[in-house]
Amino acid sequence: MKPSLEVADIFRAFGPAYREAYGQEMPVRHLRVMRAIEICRTAELGGHVDQCDHCGASRISYNSCRNRHCPKCQSLEKERWLEAREKDLLPTSYFHLVFTLPEGVRPLALRNQKVIYNLLFKSGSESLIELAKDSKHLGAEIGFMAILHTWSQTLIDHPHLHCLVPGGGLSLDGKRWVSSRQDFFIAVKVLSALFRGKFLDGLKKACESGELRFAGQIEELKEASAFKRFLSDLYDQEWVVYCKPPLKDPLKVMDYLGRYAHRVALSNDRLVKREGSQVTFRWRDSADNHKIKWLTLEAFEFIRRFLLHVLPDQFVKIRYYGILSHRNRKRKLLWCKRLLGVLTSKEPEKVVKETWQDLLTRITGIDPRVCPHCGKGKMIQREILSVCSVSLADRMPPYGGCPP
Numbered sequence: 001m002k003p004s005l006e007v008a009d010i011f012r013a014f015g016p017a018y019r020e021a022y023g024q025e026m027p028v029r030h031l032r033v034m035r036a037i038e039i040c041r042t043a044e045l046g047g048h049v050d051q052c053d054h055c056g057a058s059r060i061s062y063n064s065c066r067n068r069h070c071p072k073c074q075s076l077e078k079e080r081w082l083e084a085r086e087k088d089l090l091p092t093s094y095f096h097l098v099f100t101l102p103e104g105v106r107p108l109a110l111r112n113q114k115v116i117y118n119l120l121f122k123s124g125s126e127s128l129i130e131l132a133k134d135s136k137h138l139g140a141e142i143g144f145m146a147i148l149h150t151w152s153q154t155l156i157d158h159p160h161l162h163c164l165v166p167g168g169g170l171s172l173d174g175k176r177w178v179s180s181r182q183d184f185f186i187a188v189k190v191l192s193a194l195f196r197g198k199f200l201d202g203l204k205k206a207c208e209s210g211e212l213r214f215a216g217q218i219e220e221l222k223e224a225s226a227f228k229r230f231l232s233d234l235y236d237q238e239w240v241v242y243c244k245p246p247l248k249d250p251l252k253v254m255d256y257l258g259r260y261a262h263r264v265a266l267s268n269d270r271l272v273k274r275e276g277s278q279v280t281f282r283w284r285d286s287a288d289n290h291k292i293k294w295l296t297l298e299a300f301e302f303i304r305r306f307l308l309h310v311l312p313d314q315f316v317k318i319r320y321y322g323i324l325s326h327r328n329r330k331r332k333l334l335w336c337k338r339l340l341g342v343l344t345s346k347e348p349e350k351v352v353k354e355t356w357q358d359l360l361t362r363i364t365g366i367d368p369r370v371c372p373h374c375g376k377g378k379m380i381q382r383e384i385l386s387v388c389s390v391s392l393a394d395r396m397p398p399y400g401g402c403p404p
């Protein structure tokens with residue numbers, strides 16, 4: 001069922017005025033995302049007309065924008081991704097870790113998203129891999145996936161990395177599976193300290209190599225002495241890596257994956273209402289026993305916060321490491337499965353890809369090929385509705401925009 005209010009409705013209502021006010025300052029990718037969401041599943045993207053071969057009823061279906069930041073375009077991709085990940089599951093417990101950047105880093109991250117987010121991936125993954133190989137902790141090569149989120153429940157900037165880590169790894173000689181104890185195999189304080197050190201060392205090198213941009217409220221960090229004090233303050237803080245209790249049920253693991261993988265900053269079902277120029281949405285307050293609350297923002301502020309979480313072009317937000325990396329998956333992951341007794345054949349099973357119709361039927365219980373009017377006939381495509389001849393990029397408002 002279509003939500004009564006969508007992010008697209010807010011963008012259509014207030015987007016033109018927002019771009020008129022701020023278009024010259026906006027990165028081009030923000031303009032592209034706004035426009036994509038506005039025209040998603042509308043006549044502007046074309047579509048097709050289906051007709052029932054039994055009762056003659058017609059249905060128009062418009063194409064989706066397929067933008068990864070669009071709240072309406074994630075369901076099928078998420079299901080296909082989950083299906084592929086299910087084949088990677090091992091019969092062991094899983095730990096959910098969260099690496100979070102402290103508040104002091106966030107203004108710098110907003111102006112240097114690609115550099116800071118890559119550094120978050122690098123420092124978090126290297127810390128896990130390095131400590132897991134240490135015999136004092138596990139003494140094995142682990143594998144895990146890491147998923148970047150950049151938002152809080154209220155849509156402010158809050159970069160953090162979700163990692164799903166199996167409870168064990170492949171022995172360093174590659175001959176056996178090493179299981180972890182019931183608790184996570186690395187002390188969180190040890191992991192947090194190493195993560196902090198690696199991140200700040202990388203940040204210092206990024207500054208020295210001229211990779212960082214300093215503008216607005218962080219312009220003073222251009223001065224070497226100010227940046228040194230900034231790093232010193234961050235070193236003095238206690239960085240926290242949060243580890244949730246282990247998940248032992250594979251179905252719960254899949255539920256976790258689905259919850260974090262193809263999520264956007266705010267889903268349509270969290271929107272409550274729009275009154276005049278104000279937008280209200282639901283959020284969960286973790287500091288108040290996870291109570292559900294409502295937050296009302298001016299439409300321009302809502303749009304600004306949503307766009308904070310548009311990732312740099314071609315930035316990879318889901319990454320795989322160790323035995324789960326693309327390089328090792330075919331060899332080491334299969335070997336781990338055999339060691340754990342869940343794979344006996346030498347060749348992996350061939351995957352038959354579901355059609356989008358079969359996939360939609362499975363996740364919604366509604367077969368799009370069956371006539372929704374009579375329930376007997378089959379919907380046959382009768383006409384293709386062409387896309388406007390002007391490209392999406394060309395249809396963007398005539399603002400210069402900042403570089404991505």
